[in-house]
Amino acid sequence: MRLKNFAKALILTALTTPVLASSSDTNHSDTDHNEHTVSDQNEAVDTKEEIKSYIMHHLEDTYHFGIWDKAGISFPLPVILFDEGLHVFSSSNFADDHGHHDGIAESNGKHYKIDHAKIYRTDAEGTINYNKPFDFSITKNVMMIIITGLLMLLLFRSLGKSYAANGGISKGVGRFMEPIVLYVRDDIARPNIGEKKYKKYLPFLLTIFFFVWFLNIFGLTPLGVNVTGNIAVTFALALLVFLFTNFTGTKDYWMHLFNPLGNAMPWYGKAVLYIILIPIEILGIFIKPFSLMIRLYANMQAGHIVLMSLVGLIYIFGNMMGGSLSFLLAFAISLIEVLVALLQAYIFTMLAALYFGFAAEEHEHHDEAHAH
Amino acid sequence: MDKLLNDFSLGLFVWQTLLFLLLLFLLKKFAWKPILDAVDEREKSIESALKGAEEAERRMQALQADNEAAKKEAMIERDAIMKEARDTRDDIISDAKTAASEEGVKIIASAREEIEIQKKAAIAEIRTQVASLSLDIAEKVVRQNLSSDASQKELVNTLLNETKIN
Numbered sequence: 420m421r422l423k424n425f426a427k428a429l430i431l432t433a434l435t436t437p438v439l440a441s442s443s444d445t446n447h448s449d450t451d452h453n454e455h456t457v458s459d460q461n462e463a464v465d466t467k468e469e470i471k472s473y474i475m476h477h478l479e480d481t482y483h484f485g486i487w488d489k490a491g492i493s494f495p496l497p498v499i500l501f502d503e504g505l506h507v508f509s510s511s512n513f514a515d516d517h518g519h520h521d522g523i524a525e526s527n528g529k530h531y532k533i534d535h536a537k538i539y540r541t542d543a544e545g546t547i548n549y550n551k552p553f554d555f556s557i558t559k560n561v562m563m564i565i566i567t568g569l570l571m572l573l574l575f576r577s578l579g580k581s582y583a584a585n586g587g588i589s590k591g592v593g594r595f596m597e598p599i600v601l602y603v604r605d606d607i608a609r610p611n612i613g614e615k616k617y618k619k620y621l622p623f624l625l626t627i628f629f630f631v632w633f634l635n636i637f638g639l640t641p642l643g644v645n646v647t648g649n650i651a652v653t654f655a656l657a658l659l660v661f662l663f664t665n666f667t668g669t670k671d672y673w674m675h676l677f678n679p680l681g682n683a684m685p686w687y688g689k690a691v692l693y694i695i696l697i698p699i700e701i702l703g704i705f706i707k708p709f710s711l712m713i714r715l716y717a718n719m720q721a722g723h724i725v726l727m728s729l730v731g732l733i734y735i736f737g738n739m740m741g742g743s744l745s746f747l748l749a750f751a752i753s754l755i756e757v758l759v760a761l762l763q764a765y766i767f768t769m770l771a772a773l774y775f776g777f778a779a780e781e782h783e784h785h786d787e788a789h790a791h
Numbered sequence: 792m793d794k795l796l797n798d799f800s801l802g803l804f805v806w807q808t809l810l811f812l813l814l815l816f817l818l819k820k821f822a823w824k825p826i827l828d829a830v831d832e833r834e835k836s837i838e839s840a841l842k843g844a845e846e847a848e849r850r851m852q853a854l855q856a857d858n859e860a861a862k863k864e865a866m867i868e869r870d871a872i873m874k875e876a877r878d879t880r881d882d883i884i885s886d887a888k889t890a891a892s893e894e895g896v897k898i899i900a901s902a903r904e905e906i907e908i909q910k911k912a913a914i915a916e917i918r919t920q921v922a923s924l925s926l927d928i929a930e931k932v933v934r935q936n937l938s939s940d941a942s943q944k945e946l947v948n949t950l951l952n953e954t955k956i957n
Contacts, residue, residue: 499802535797561802582830601830653798655804658808
């Protein structure tokens with residue numbers, strides 16, 4: 420059972436890591452970002468630099484909910500800062516007459532400005548002193564998390580209620596989700612964690628699966644959100660997996676970490692090996708959730724970059740041939756992205772279940788000695 | 792890496808953690824628990840229904856076997872009863888036969904006795920009749936005074952004829 424799970428993890432890792440390479444594109448954006456403000460005067464985005472900065476801008480979190488920024492259609496969101504006191508004001512305070520959010524906002528005698536998608540304290544003239552306040556604003560991503568959460572609550576609560584109302588058979592829109600819930604239970608939680616303990620981890624796995632999947636799908640809509648492609652979000656999810664794994668770890672789990680050979684070898688033999696083995700095992704505790712964080716972040720980020728680059732190519736080619744070719748490519752990639760959205764949610768849940776399975780393992784110790 | 796660290800938003804991280812935990816709590820309470828309970832219950836009821844059907848099938852088979860055994864037993868019993876009845880019938884018939892023949896012999900014997908008695912009675916009566924007839928004849932003969940031989944003979948013949956008719 421354990422070997423099989425390990426092999427599964429290896430395959431999943433191999434399948435998903437190549438996409439990491441493409442995410443290194445992100446590093447180039449810093450130098451190009453300055454052109455952003457110059458060209459942003461309601462004109463078409465059609466040079467290479469403009470497209471690049473537009474993509475980078477899209478990948479970042481924003482303080483307002485832009486539906487169509489170029490046309491100035493956007494909703495302001497609350498900005499919440501801790502900077503020698505609480506500052507709460509609307510993000511529309513940053514907006515200038517053209518709807519660009521690069522003005523100076525004033526709150527309780529302090530001035531703030533958005534630079535590189537972060538709020539900095541400035542003086543009255545707008546000179547940034549690179550003093551970052553603690554920023555707990557309801558940004559676009561936070562807003563999307565709230566919306567997704569509400570959607571999930573409504574959807575699954577109605578599914579949960581429909582059983583009692585309909586004599587044990589689900590009804591309504593939630594019915595579509597029931598097989599997926601059962602799939603997570605029967606094919607992700609049960610085989611990886613084991614019949615005895617899977618119930619403890621199942622709510623977490625279900626929540627994380629649907630949360631990641633829905634946000635991935637929202638990332639593909641024209642709303643232009645990129646929540647699961649944000650490292651802070653994937654870090655939070657991975658951290659929860661890490662904490663949940665290690666706080667529910669059984670005696671066997673820790674024994675496996677610090678005494679993996681058991682009684683298979685005399686102590687002086689183990690001592691030599693353990694100088695190498697134990698640091699690797701301890702490192703493994705952190706690498707596992709770290710890989711979760713990077714995999715989801717990089718895949719979603721890369722997907723958005725590739726997709727938007729292909730759309731951007733249409734404007735760079737500027738002719739029928741290249742334009743239609745780019746369009747077809749973008750169309751094909753967006754279909755693949757729909758699959759990736761589900762796949763990444765599945766992989767995240769699958770691997771989380773696998774790590775929970777390690778934490779929950781309990782087996783006979785003489786078996787352990789033979790197995791290694 | 793610098794870019795990654797610079798991009799890391801503490802606020803978003805805090806919101807994400809808090810909101811996710813809140814979502815987990817709410818979903819666990821209001822969604823996953825009722826859904827999984829309902830599905831569990833449904834699965835259990837299906838399982839128990841299947842088991843019940845199996846049990847019913849098994850019981851029916853047992854019942855059928857019981858029926859078969861009862862039928863066989865009944866047949867044997869019927870055969871025994873029939874045999875007994877036949878024996879009884881035969882006994883009764885033979886008993887009746889012997890009784891009847893005995894009775895017959897008795898009846899015949901008594902009939903014979905009766906006949907003998909009747910015969911004796913008849914003979915006795917005939918004797919008295921003959922005696923009275925003879926007396927009558929003698930009387931008549933005496934009364935005729937014995938006028939002639941021929942008339943005497945005639946008279947005797949007539950008298951004898953009369954007697955014969957009687």
